[in-house]
Amino acid sequence: MNKIEELLIKIDELRKIMCNLIDEQSNLLDPKVVQASQNLDEALNFYHELLKSKERK
Numbered sequence: 001m002n003k004i005e006e007l008l009i010k011i012d013e014l015r016k017i018m019c020n021l022i023d024e025q026s027n028l029l030d031p032k033v034v035q036a037s038q039n040l041d042e043a044l045n046f047y048h049e050l051l052k053s054k055e056r057k
Contacts, residue, residue, distance in 0.1 A: 004054075007047050014040040 018036035025033050 004047070004050055007043065007050065011040065011043045011047060014043055 014036065018033065018040055021030070021033045021036050022028065027033070
């Protein structure tokens with residue numbers, strides 16, 4: 001499995017975690033939800049950068 005495939009799996013896992021937290025919490029500004037969202041954003045940004053660097057080659 002290459003780096004991009006591994007990252008896509010991680011992104012899906014982070015998305016599921018965030019969705020579960022949203023279902024559990026009544027407040028989208030709950031620190032756990034915010035942290036999960038930030039973790040997902042970070043992984044998505046890294047994925048985007050990987051794709052951009054792959055296009056340059």
